[in-house]
Amino acid sequence: MFAGAILAGWLMALLAWILTSVGDTISRIVVIFVIAFLIGVGHLPHIIATNGEIIVGMLAGADISIFEWLRFVLLTTVGNVIGGVAFVALLNYSYIVRGSDESDIEMDA
Numbered sequence: 001m002f003a004g005a006i007l008a009g010w011l012m013a014l015l016a017w018i019l020t021s022v023g024d025t026i027s028r029i030v031v032i033f034v035i036a037f038l039i040g041v042g043h044l045p046h047i048i049a050t051n052g053e054i055i056v057g058m059l060a061g062a063d064i065s066i067f068e069w070l071r072f073v074l075l076t077t078v079g080n081v082i083g084g085v086a087f088v089a090l091l092n093y094s095y096i097v098r099g100s101d102e103s104d105i106e107m108d109a
Helices: 002-019 025-041 047-059 066-108
Strands: none
């Protein structure tokens, strides 16, 4: 579950990153649909979407204890944060490193 949560966090960070560069509304809707589809089809635990499913299941009488739910919330939240932060940090780091190399080349020329 933890590895899936990391992947779901990474996909959501990817979604946020891509949406900043997509211009028109139709493209944004398609990107959101594709990423949400991947998370759903992969049964990846995302704290917002899957938590809703679990709470509805608990209210409908599913055999889920509060301890199991809290374990899910903790593991999923930490995994989503690690996946999202790692993705954003790596992209920002690579952008800074690559940007600084290009600016050094331009300054020397």
